[in-house]
Amino acid sequence: MPNFQAGGLRRGGMEGGLVTQRQAPPEEPPSLDSMIRMVASLGGFLNRKSDGVxxxxxxxxxxQRIPDFVRALEAYSSVGDSYG
Incomplete structure (x- = not known):
């Protein structure tokens, strides 16, 4: 797959995908290939060596699962430090 950047994605969608990978948002947008694999992992893709694309x-x-994670992030950020 070509090494395109996923900079055209909305910030919330990219963060929603990254939170499932337990990573902080990177300085530069991830490559299109890595974003596709992150999204596919939410759908059950295991990303093993022999799995292909x-x-x-x-x-x-x-x-279909990304909006759920985006809503969860928005709810978490709106609550702030009032809980915990």
Missing amino acids: PGPKTLWIGL
Whole structure:
């Protein structure tokens, strides 16, 4: 896959995908290949050495799950330090 940057993604969607990987948002947007693999991992893609590229079904399921993570991040940030 070409080494495109995923800079065109909305910030919330990118952070929603990254929170599932337990990573802080990077300085530069990740490559398109790594974002596709992150989204596909939400759909069940295991990203093993011999797996190849993710299929449309795993991407579709992963894309459907991203808004849930974005809403969770928004709820978490709106609560702030009032709990805990």
